[in-house]
Amino acid sequence: MSQQKQEWGSRLGVILAVSGSAVGLGNFLRFPGQAAQHGGGAFMIPYFCALLFLGIPIGWAEWTMGRYGGRKGFHSAPAIMGVVGRGAIARYLGIVGVLIPLAVYFYYVFIEGWCLAYAWEYAKAIFGGTAMGIDPKAAIDVQSASSATFFTNFTGKASDGVMLGGSIVESVVFWAIVFALNVWFVFRGLSKGIEKFCSWAMPAMAVCALIVLFRVLTLPPNPTNPDQNVLTGLGYMWNADFDALKDPGTWLAAAGQIFFSLSVGFGVIINYASYMKRKDDLVLSGLTASATNELFEVGFGGMITLTSAFIFLGATGTAAAVATGSFGLGFTTLPVVFAHMPAGNIIGMLWFFMLFLAAITSSLSMLQPSMAFVEEALGTTRLKATAIITVVALIGSLWVIWFSKDLAALGTIDNWVGTFLIVVLAAVQVICFGWVFGMERGMKEAHEGAALRIPRFMHFIIKFVAPAYLLTMIGVFCIKDDNLPAWIRSASNNPVERNTLILIGLVIAFLCILTHIGTKRWRAAGLDVDGNSPPND
Amino acid sequence: MPAELSPIGWLLMICSLTFVVGLTGWCYYRVLSAPKEPAKPAKDFHSA
Numbered sequence: 001m002s003q004q005k006q007e008w009g010s011r012l013g014v015i016l017a018v019s020g021s022a023v024g025l026g027n028f029l030r031f032p033g034q035a036a037q038h039g040g041g042a043f044m045i046p047y048f049c050a051l052l053f054l055g056i057p058i059g060w061a062e063w064t065m066g067r068y069g070g071r072k073g074f075h076s077a078p079a080i081m082g083v084v085g086r087g088a089i090a091r092y093l094g095i096v097g098v099l100i101p102l103a104v105y106f107y108y109v110f111i112e113g114w115c116l117a118y119a120w121e122y123a124k125a126i127f128g129g130t131a132m133g134i135d136p137k138a139a140i141d142v143q144s145a146s147s148a149t150f151f152t153n154f155t156g157k158a159s160d161g162v163m164l165g166g167s168i169v170e171s172v173v174f175w176a177i178v179f180a181l182n183v184w185f186v187f188r189g190l191s192k193g194i195e196k197f198c199s200w201a202m203p204a205m206a207v208c209a210l211i212v213l214f215r216v217l218t219l220p221p222n223p224t225n226p227d228q229n230v231l232t233g234l235g236y237m238w239n240a241d242f243d244a245l246k247d248p249g250t251w252l253a254a255a256g257q258i259f260f261s262l263s264v265g266f267g268v269i270i271n272y273a274s275y276m277k278r279k280d281d282l283v284l285s286g287l288t289a290s291a292t293n294e295l296f297e298v299g300f301g302g303m304i305t306l307t308s309a310f311i312f313l314g315a316t317g318t319a320a321a322v323a324t325g326s327f328g329l330g331f332t333t334l335p336v337v338f339a340h341m342p343a344g345n346i347i348g349m350l351w352f353f354m355l356f357l358a359a360i361t362s363s364l365s366m367l368q369p370s371m372a373f374v375e376e377a378l379g380t381t382r383l384k385a386t387a388i389i390t391v392v393a394l395i396g397s398l399w400v401i402w403f404s405k406d407l408a409a410l411g412t413i414d415n416w417v418g419t420f421l422i423v424v425l426a427a428v429q430v431i432c433f434g435w436v437f438g439m440e441r442g443m444k445e446a447h448e449g450a451a452l453r454i455p456r457f458m459h460f461i462i463k464f465v466a467p468a469y470l471l472t473m474i475g476v477f478c479i480k481d482d483n484l485p486a487w488i489r490s491a492s493n494n495p496v497e498r499n500t501l502i503l504i505g506l507v508i509a510f511l512c513i514l515t516h517i518g519t520k521r522w523r524a525a526g527l528d529v530d531g532n533s534p535p536n537d
Numbered sequence: 538m539p540a541e542l543s544p545i546g547w548l549l550m551i552c553s554l555t556f557v558v559g560l561t562g563w564c565y566y567r568v569l570s571a572p573k574e575p576a577k578p579a580k581d582f583h584s585a
Binding site: 012044048232235238239240281284285288291292294298299303452 | 540541542543546547549550557561565567568569
């Protein structure tokens with residue numbers, strides 16, 4: 001085989017890389033909105049229950065499967081799932097573990113470009129001018145309209161094809177920059193590229209977040225409405241409505257937030273863990289990566305976003321911003337907030353640069369699984385694998401940029417792949433781990449080299465509670481009218497959505513062919529593709 | 538009039554922050570204080 005052997009440089013390196021993968025825009029933009037809509041401070045009760053009883057145990061199962069697959073000589077989700085799930089069905093279901101990060105990358109890299117471009121806009125505004133065309137002296141309604149117009153033009157939301165219509169568009173330039181950066185770092189390899197970058201990006205993100213948090217917590221009351229101050233802002237986010245706990249939707253929302261935030265079922269952890277050594281402590285590594293994600297989500301996301309919005313926009317404005325979703329809150333509302341904030345241009349630059357770092361540490365992890373899969377399936381070099389994946393990612397990403405009207409292509413991939421398939425993959429993984437691989441064997445593997453022991457009751461949770469929860473979640477997705485049925489109706493009426501699903505289907509076909517070729521190659525090389533024997537190491 | 542942070546709100550906020558900061562700090566303490574792996578012996582140093 002002409003493949004170059006990849007491995008992590010240090011234990012801290014793999015933890016920071018997995019944490020970087022987990023910490024993304026959702027920590028700062030989705031979490032506060034979810035909390036505010038589902039009981040404020042009371043939301044933290046189901047949230048932490050979901051973390052302890054679902055997120056961390058499922059994560060441990062994924063880390064364990066990944067390292068076990070690595071010990072058998074595999075690093076891609078299809079091959080590892082084939083070993084853990086013992087056969088072709090699990091192997092082909094494992095394709096979803098390559099599809100999710102690759103397809104999500106198609107649009108995520110575009111959003112990542114927005115973050116860097118917004119940071120650049122603020123950096124320019126520090127030396128004069130206005131960021132996003134927002135006049136600091138105008139009324140809030142006017143500022144909100146300016147910000148929304150800027151975002152619409154910037155992302156091409158008005159019509160298809162405007163981003164690639166011939167003239168140079170700023171967001172496309174930044175997309176190209178961040179796309180090239182991603183390819184370069186992933187091509188450099190696990191240790192020299194991803195680990196090295198995350199080792200400085202994660203601390204840098206924490207520093208940026210601390211500065212922004214300090215600024216927000218020291219903001220003076222709103223001069224025109226002194227009731228809008230830091231304490232009432234924190235009250236908006238943290239005051240508890242315990243009645244919300246009676247609503248099952250709150251518990252599902254909390255579990256969903258934990259689930260998507262920790263990147264479980266995303267196909268990344270299984271790949272990253274496959275490069276760990278047999279004696280590495282994956283129990284502590286998994287717990288540390290989850291804890292780091294929570295620090296950013298609760299410590300920074302829960303303290304900064306809505307508190308600052310409330311001081312300048314009040315309860316009605318903040319509620320309206322939350323209702324617009326993560327993009328509306330992050331890219332339309334917060335620029336208005338920064339326009340009112342003392343030193344707002346500096347804070348805006350730091351905030352969007354921090355979002356850019358959060359996004360790039362996640363997007364790097366999205367390219368690595370497919371890169372590893374191509375290398376492994378075709379037995380090719382890193383360079384050739386990089387070239388193949390770059391072409392696929394370019395096609396997908398340009399598709400998203402071209403069909404930008406109402407961000408339809410982006411939204412379709414986000415719904416079907418970035419939301420629905422994640423739950424499906426997690427269910428497949430946790431069922432394979434608990435029921436096919438076996439809990440006793442799984443725990444023995446997890447405890448190899450571990451200083452911490454996974455409590456016994458977690459076995460029950462991984463085997464029974466997690467699959468039941470995930471299957472319920474899939475059932476709710478399939479039945480509830482505003483989820484899957486609505487998406488199917490929408491896709492049948494909207495050609496862009498339908499064609500985007502065809503594009504995803506073509507990527508799946510491509511991955512199936514690679515899996516077929518890879519399986520033949522692995523068998524010919526004498527590898528145990530169906531997990532019939534224990535590792536040799 | 539917007540409500541200030543209530544005593545229960547304070548409690549939930551402080552408990553949440555203490556939990557995430559404490560858990561993260563404890564985890565990194567355990568990771569960083571773990572014994573370092575012994576350096577790999579140089580392969581084939583005396584060969585040839």
